[in-house]
Amino acid sequence: QKEVEQNSGPLSVPEGAIASLNCTYSDRGSQSFFWYRQYSGKSPELIMSIYSNGDKEDGRFTAQLNKASQYVSLLIRDSQPSDSATYLCAVKVQAGTALIFGKGTTLSVSS
Amino acid sequence: GAVVSQHPSRVICKSGTSVKIECRSLDFQATTMFWYRQFPKQSLMLMATSNEGSKATYEQGVEKDKFLINHASLTLSTLTVTSAHPEDSSFYICSATDRGQQPQHFGDGTRLSIL
Numbered sequence: 001q002k003e004v005e006q007n008s009g010p011l012s013v014p015e016g017a018i019a020s021l022n023c024t025y026s027d028r029g030s031q032s033f034f035w036y037r038q039y040s041g042k043s044p045e046l047i048m049s050i051y052s053n054g055d056k057e058d059g060r061f062t063a064q065l066n067k068a069s070q071y072v073s074l075l076i077r078d079s080q081p082s083d084s085a086t087y088l089c090a091v092k093v094q095a096g097t098a099l100i101f102g103k104g105t106t107l108s109v110s111s
Numbered sequence: 112g113a114v115v116s117q118h119p120s121r122v123i124c125k126s127g128t129s130v131k132i133e134c135r136s137l138d139f140q141a142t143t144m145f146w147y148r149q150f151p152k153q154s155l156m157l158m159a160t161s162n163e164g165s166k167a168t169y170e171q172g173v174e175k176d177k178f179l180i181n182h183a184s185l186t187l188s189t190l191t192v193t194s195a196h197p198e199d200s201s202f203y204i205c206s207a208t209d210r211g212q213q214p215q216h217f218g219d220g221t222r223l224s225i226l
Contacts, residue, residue, distance in 0.1 A: 032214075036217075043204045045217075088154065098157045098215075100157075
């Protein structure tokens with residue numbers, strides 16, 4: 001069974017700090033990797049997508065992928081209270097298939 | 112960016128009622144749409160995959176006769192919860208994709224409450 005694992009948290013960081021969110025996946029053939037942010041009562045919002053090994057940066061967000069270790073992470077620099085949300089790691093095994101979601105990590109940024 | 116519209120955003124109805132939820136892709140052709148359900152403090156669980164013009168593929172444990180899915184066009188998919196009961200109360204979210212490897216874009220979700 002294909003699985004995506006995340007630490008549920010909560011992960012608490014002070015404002016301005018770096019938040020590090022981690023995710024592992026079980027299917028070595030997975031092709032696409034995504035991080036979504038979900039506020040309470042809302043639907044997920046795409047933050048980052050990454051398809052190849054290495055780092056991908058977009059503003060304060062950096063996604064890191066290591067396919068050999070089956071590991072993907074999200075770094076949030078200069079964390080803000082508005083970043084407080086649940087972050088969902090999602091994996092797509094192959095084109096046309098649905099995303100497989102982790103249970104999410106709750107991030108709390110204190111001012 | 113791609114936009115997915117979901118309607119209604121909230122439904123409160125009596126047990127035994129059937130409820131229809133619409134999911135529309137507004138600026139792209141969604142060859143595939145997905146329906147998820149999310150219970151409180153749980154992750155999104157895939158219910159079914161809907162391909163335009165063909166029957167939906169349901170995940171194990173999801174009753175296809177209870178959750179009717181129609182994907183008659185490249186911009187619209189509907190989920191009908193038939194004879195809903197309190198245990199069907201949940202947050203239902205649709206998503207759509209226009210190209211196989213591209214990110215899925217989510218609708219705003221429908222919070223269904225069955226009394």
